[in-house]
Amino acid sequence: MLPSLKINEHAAFADEVKGNQLFPVFIKLNKLRTLLIGGGNIGLEKLIAILNNSQQADVKLVAENVNLEIKELAKSYPKLKIYQKSYDADDLNEVDIVFAATNDNALNEIIRADAHQRGLLINVADKPELCDFYLGSIVKKGDLKIAISTNGKSPTIAKRLKEILNEGIPAELDDTLQNMSALRQTLKGDFASKVKKLNQVTEGLINNKKSFAERNIKWLIWVSAVLFIYTAGLTLWNTEPAFQSFLIHIDPLFYWFLGAGFVFAMIDGAIGMSYGVTTASFSLAMGLPPASASMAIHISEVLSNGIAGWMHYKMGNVNWKLFKILIIPAIIGAVLGAYILSSLEHYSAYVKPVVGVYTLFLGGVILLKAFNIKKKKTGAQKIKKIAPLGFVGGFIDAAFGGGWGSIVLSSLIAGGRHPLFSLGTVKISRFFIATLSSLTFFTMLGGRYWEAVVGLIIGSALASPIAARVSNKISAKTIMVAVGIIVMLVSLRSVILFILKLI
Incomplete structure (x- = not known):
């Protein structure tokens, strides 16, 4: 009875905790065996998310009906294997992580129960309450990858934040990242001295404030172009009677x-x-x-x-x-x-x-x-x-x-x-x-x-x-x-x- 009591006390405590309780991790899907169940539009969305972030992912897709787009993807990703058949609990054999992406809620529940029975983590499409983990919006700049989560509350907010970060983070940051990696390999001394040196090198990332021109370059180009056209037009209007006559007519x-x-x-x-x-x-x-x-x-x-x-x-x-x-x-x-x-x-x-x-x-x-x-x-x-x-x-x-x-x-x-x-x-x-x-x-x-x-x-x-x-x-x-x-x-x-x- 004691273990059961502790579990109940822990559950009660968890219910009182507010805020986002998710623990962010980055999974090496290229080292795991992934099962995706569902070959329709929902399955395609999940598959694209997986392959965009891990092109070498080992994915087994099980579905009775499979989109043509998925079959096209399989031609470019040899590690994507398609099994056109109904789901069976044996499909979970030799699998490390599961994605349920069917439009059948009852079937999704069955898949989730089977996965949990085998101790497997599962993501159920469009059902946050059934998920062990979520797929966040991803910002990628070379080796830099940022995942955004709203705890399943608003995918739209996550999408907007992704757009802001994609625009705000320069693509050149990946060059800095590669240079830092090379520098890290050359540093000597204890851990504290290495951290101090790296902090000095990266200090410019937060202290290097952009000028007004750098922050508004697109608008400056636009305004400059408009002013140039206006000035050129006004000059021609005042000095060239033929141009003035042309515009009037x-x-x-x-x-x-x-x-x-x-x-x-x-x-x-x-x-x-x-x-x-x-x-x-x-x-x-x-x-x-x-x-x-x-x-x-x-x-x-x-x-x-x-x-x-x-x-x-x-x-x-x-x-x-x-x-x-x-x-x-x-x-x-x-x-x-x-x-x-x-x-x-x-x-x-x-x-x-x-x-x-x-x-x-x-x-x-x-x-x-x-x-x-x-x-x-x-x-x-x-x-x-x-x-x-x-x-x-x-x-x-x-x-x-x-x-x-x-x-x-x-x-x-x-x-x-x-x-x-x-x-x-x-x-x-x-x-x-x-x-x-x-x-x-x-x-x-x-x-x-x-x-x-x-x-x-x-x-x-x-x-x-x-x-x-x-x-x-x-x-x-x-x-x-x-x-x-x-x-x-x-x-x-x-x-x-x-x-x-x-x-």
Whole structure:
């Protein structure tokens, strides 16, 4: 009875203790045998976390159904072994650590009980109360690795702290770390003298305060560029009558689209969507025919999507098998949509209300997303018809001025595809679609409404350095509600004006 009493007293004491009671450790997964149970999206997330931090980890994955992305990973990681079968307690044989990542809570409970019976530590996905250990957000700079834990209370806070540390800690710190390691090997004397010497060398890390210029270099470059352009423009205005005459005679449409491009790029940076639909609605309201509006939108998107696609490629977020299936039908659809819309330029009075109805619908979609109104999923199967989806998405995007992300990305995620790989694949595909549809528009229409095109390109480029910061300062829900209402009102206006003309 005495041992039992002590355990109960200890449990009672533990319940009274407040705060984070986790003991941080760094595990050598490359020296252990890891079992991961689950081959869906949750299992993929856990697997990526494991392999990103320990590329030589010996992982045995057990699941009845296995994602294609996981099978692709297995080609690059020979120590990842996949067993496509149901879980059995014998799977715990010759295992050191366990990850349960299924969407079956009852099965997770069974796995946890079996693991504890064998004295194994286990992490159960999305169930903090069932976990023996958590996976924290990781900041990595070479050999330096920092793990962040919120005791399972808020993964979002951990993610934000990770972003702050990633930005604040210079990559060059790893060079310092390597130099310190080399210096440590050369030091002689007792332990106290070694510590004293190392403290002297590293004192600069905390005492070396950065100057104002070093701390604000990005903003200084931005402000310097703006001042240079302003000074050069003012000088030319005062000394070159031809330049002054050129600016005066530029169609005011350029300045409207310059401001619109800036605002819409800022909105897109804040909520990650709606550039196409807001620009399309604005272009129609400003009197641009649908084809010219779509041309302006796609040309202005080529650079931004190229950069975004490249970043996703560098981060390994592109599913190349999905990309190969998606890209050809998408390009065909986009070019066909651009060709048909350009051919109907003379009938823009009839095409404009159709585009207005489409943007009215997308405005409603934005409002639904703002209030998180979703249809309940009823055992969604992974989407199989990728090629037709790409064709339809590319066609509608070109023919109506936007919608590639809304149609294709949402369909892939709703159909069971991993969000991260879907986003990366859709972004890099979008670059090719925007490029080829722009070429089609330009070939068919020539340089019409160049003021709108150039205005959007310059305006969105000016917004890009600060657009990302907006997402941390303004409520995304507020912006989405405002954008949804404005888009719906502008689109409704186009439809009503068309109906009144018919009457």
